[in-house]
Amino acid sequence: MGDWTMFLLIVLVTLGVGGSIYRLVTRSQQMLRDWAVKNGLELEESELRMFARGPFWWSSKGQVVYRVAVRDAQGRLRRGWVQCGGWLLGMMENKVEVRWDD
Numbered sequence: 001m002g003d004w005t006m007f008l009l010i011v012l013v014t015l016g017v018g019g020s021i022y023r024l025v026t027r028s029q030q031m032l033r034d035w036a037v038k039n040g041l042e043l044e045e046s047e048l049r050m051f052a053r054g055p056f057w058w059s060s061k062g063q064v065v066y067r068v069a070v071r072d073a074q075g076r077l078r079r080g081w082v083q084c085g086g087w088l089l090g091m092m093e094n095k096v097e098v099r100w101d102d
């Protein structure tokens with residue numbers, strides 16, 4: 001394989017992996033926003049958690065975990081963990097699970 005061919009292959013693989021990660025994150029962010037609206041919550045903070053996944057330590061690679069702070073209809077601030085996607089199908093499954101701190 002020539003130098004240019006190897007370079008092109010590396011660039012294409014990098015773009016493919018980067019694009020997959022981008023789609024995964026944008027899909028999970030949309031699921032998180034939709035979940036908050038559906039449950040009458042205002043999303044105050046959300047932090048993507050790649051390694052420290054709280055109660056979702058067993059999540060699959062296709063699932064995305066967030067540490068969140070939301071405000072409910074009564075104005076109460078709640079904090080917890082939100083997992084987006086299903087264990088088997090990952091982000092192709094429209095599933096959101098939450099575990100509150102309190």
